[in-house]
Amino acid sequence: MDETEKIAILQKLIQIKSVNGNEAAVARYIASLFEPYQQSAKVEFVTYSPGRDNLVITIGNPNGKQLGLSGHEDVVDPGELSTWHHDPFAGEIAAGNVYGRGASDMKSGLAAIVIAMLELLADGTPLNGSIRLLATVGEETGEYGAAQLTKAGYADQLAALVIAEPTGLDKIAYTARGVIDYHVDSIGKSVHSAQSAKGINAIDNLIVFYNEVTEIMQRLDKIDPVLGGLLHNVDLISGGEQINTIPGEARLSANVRTIPAYPNQMIYDILEKLVHRLNDRAGFQLKLSYSYPEEAVPGRSNAPLVKLAQKIGHRVIGNRVIPVGAGGASDASEFLQSKAQFSAIVYGPGTNTSHEPDEYIEIEQFLQATMLYRNLALAFLAGEGN
Structure with missing residues (x-):
């Protein structure tokens, strides 16, 4: 040819x-x-x-x-x-x-x-x-x-x-590196913001998740000599209907770049344990899902x-x-x-x-x-x- x-x-x-x-x-x-x-x-x-x-x-x-x-x-x-x-x-x-x-x-x-x-x-x-x-x-x-x-x-x-x-x-x-894209959906209770005590702020609950998952991921500090460390980034947060209404729904989406030292199953276990622990708290209703995770090679x-x-x-x-x-x-x-x-x-x-x-x-x-x-x-x- x-x-x-x-x-x-x-x-x-x-x-x-x-x-x-x-x-x-x-x-x-x-x-x-x-x-x-x-x-x-x-x-x-x-x-x-x-x-x-x-x-x-x-x-x-x-x-x-x-x-x-x-x-x-x-x-x-x-x-x-x-x-x-x-x-x-x-x-x-x-x-x-x-x-x-x-x-x-x-x-x-x-x-x-x-x-x-x-x-x-x-x-x-x-x-x-x-x-x-x-x-x-x-x-x-x-x-x-x-x-x-x-x-x-x-x-x-x-x-x-x-x-x-x-x-x-x-x-x-x-x-x-491997990849895990995950989503956390938060269900709260929507009410007028002037009566916020009657509602459950779905965004507030996501912020609690965000702070705790960030702290946990930072403790995974092993460094691969070629790939570097594990990367965890929260890239999307959305929720709410309007500025004077307590949001009843919100979603957080994050991307994890794994390394062989931290296989995907370890990350799944960490995320699922955290969501389960937070859902034991009053007012929390979080649901975890994944999209097309890939193992590190x-x-x-x-x-x-x-x-x-x-x-x-x-x-x-x-x-x-x-x-x-x-x-x-x-x-x-x-x-x-x-x-x-x-x-x-x-x-x-x-x-x-x-x-x-x-x-x-x-x-x-x-x-x-x-x-x-x-x-x-x-x-x-x-x-x-x-």
Whole structure:
């Protein structure tokens, strides 16, 4: 496949408006690229909901070990279009870059995986195992496509997993923070503020929760040498109806970035114990809920998969590749919950423009990524990185 064809695939993916939905169009387009290889590629659509399809494509020898290559199909909203100089859904080329929503996060990584697999098929390259593409829905809003595929067993045969999220090709993320988004709903009693003694202020009760949970989280002071400490931030508080009425309802929403030393279950236990204790007080009625929590990803900088990816990456880009930690979660958090025991890394093309206006990927880096994934897959299946 020549460079023009590769770039055209990336442009086409960017042109599909898969903003937190419509991933089925991405899945269909990728699947169409494999139609010439129907005898050599197993293509499976796994529907999450109407218009939202995960895609699983497996190539190679089913009797050998299996390498997973994963990317998500969705993108975040482009926001205010007036802040863009390039159409976010055109895939425009300028100054050696491809611009558009998802150019960095992460349609360039997804396209590079697809191209690497297509080239292996086109060349008839014999594989000592299999490669499985896991293209997911809903990563930007909670990794629920990866969760669906994991529950369905699509990661149960993996020997290793590479997530093509944008690290830049000079960095490999081998460990990552987990994420817990939680909400506390407070029910009080609404009355006129001139008769406040008859009411129960739902906001006041949330403030009590806020103060106590902040104090508790500050005591969790272990520091991970790569990721740093646990982070807890209350980011949203809402409630009340009008200024002269005691609020009968209020909600607090917070974000926790966990580290391996403080697994998610420990945080759940802390939060649930606090809510239970406060609800024993007169006038308190708090309800705790979570949205799409993700476990922290442990790892070692000297793990065989990391070392192999460093070696292959160095050969491709000509520079040193550094193992790092990642502050955000990825689909790896879900796939690692499978029945298999395997190492996972996050390693993909990208720039620091993800989620920003005029998001872009350097064409040179994108083309290097196609070569990197091909060479990494061949090396891993040949027995390196075990």
